[in-house]
Amino acid sequence: MAAPRRDTKGIVDAAELFSHVRFRRREPAEPLRPYLEHYWLIDWDLPEPYASHVVPHPSVNVVFQRSGAGGPGDFRDLGEVAGIGLELFTKKLDGTGRVCGVQFRPGGFRPFAPARPVRDWTGRHLALDAVFPAAAVDGAAPAVLAPDDEDARVAALDAFLLSVGPEADPQADLAIAVVERIRSDRSMRRVGQLARAEGLSTRSLQRLFSTYVGVGPKWVILRYRIHDALDVAETGAVVDWAAVAADLGYADQAHLVRDFTATVGVPPTAYATQT
Incomplete structure (x- = not known):
């Protein structure tokens, strides 16, 4: 590893x-x-x-x-x-x-x-x-x-x-691999897309995440997006947030701002100014 x-x-x-x-x-x-x-x-x-x-x-x-x-x-x-x-x-x-x-x-x-x-x-x-x-x-x-x-x-x-522990569990191994795919492959932006890539039904994927990860696959995708947006805001550079939103798979800048604000407590532009 x-x-x-x-x-x-x-x-x-x-x-x-x-x-x-x-x-x-x-x-x-x-x-x-x-x-x-x-x-x-x-x-x-x-x-x-x-x-x-x-x-x-x-x-x-x-x-x-x-x-x-x-x-x-x-x-x-x-x-x-x-x-x-x-x-x-x-x-x-x-x-x-x-x-x-x-x-x-x-x-x-x-x-x-x-x-x-x-x-x-x-x-x-x-x-x-x-x-x-x-x-x-x-x-x-x-x-x-x-x-x-x-x-x-x-x-x-x-x-x-x-x-x-640990007790060997192939389903845990699968859950670990699927989340790593979300983290490393930014093209994985939709739960249905991820399920197809893994050869699972959407319901099976959601059950796997509930049992082994603790949150749903959509939540994980969104959380890693916020981590990436936080990294961008930390740079101190002037940021084109519309372009960042598109890169992260958001429909538009407003959706990114909404999720960032709900998670961090302030909009990304305000956060970038504070740091």
């Missing part, structure tokens, strides 16, 4: 975020790579609160977070499963803290939690033991978060995930 991405897709004003936190991505152990995008690690020590904003990917995340004022013992460790976020995600960072996160490939989470369809987690944040067996999560958060050595944190993430 490819090394962790280097892009900043989905991060609103990435330069501002990186000026406040130390952010990096790490590669998981070999058996986990077909199912995971990467691990993402963040550390901060802030004199003033800072709010980060992300347009979520169509991915489930497992997130371990340590937060506190920085004194000995003055922290708490939490672990949760974060289903696909349907809206702009805002996180307030304060004091001293660290996050060790796992971003699954779209379609890649269910082999680790096969008892429920992934749609059951969409838009929700749940404690680890609500998704995984209690025995598996006991002590997982401190094991991941306590080491100051970054390699040790990555090793603890590997150990946790290998303890809960």
Whole structure:
């Protein structure tokens, strides 16, 4: 599998975020790579609160977070499963803290939690033991978060995930491949077109996405379009938004502006001015 991405897709004003936190991505152990995008690690020590904003990917995340004022013992460790976020995600960072996160490939989470369809987690944040067996999560958060050595944190993430899965599932492999096709082939702009390309009925494709991805294929297509539009807005250049809309497969500029505003909170022209 490819090394962790280097892009900043989905991060609103990435330069501002990186000026406040130390952010990096790490590669998981070999058996986990077909199912995971990467691990993402963040550390901060802030004199003033800072709010980060992300347009979520169509991915489930497992997130371990340590937060506190920085004194000995003055922290708490939490672990949760974060289903696909349907809206702009805002996180307030304060004091001293660290996050060790796992971003699954779209379609890649269910082999680790096969008892429920992934749609059951969409838009929700749940404690680890609500998704995984209690025995598996006991002590997982401190094991991941306590080491100051970054390699040790990555090793603890590997150990946790290998303890809960993955279970081989050809349908998960198919879902991962179909979403990757959406992400890499921008000519795939319609659900019916995608279904035909995959040799599936539209209903079968929608069932696959509901069970294994957590959102429908149309939602995934639109979300990747917004990520691309966000990248364009971040460039600081004068943008022909009508041309961008056409390149992304929108019927017209108004439809792009509507989706961008609904997701990010401001129109693309206003966002480009702010960054």
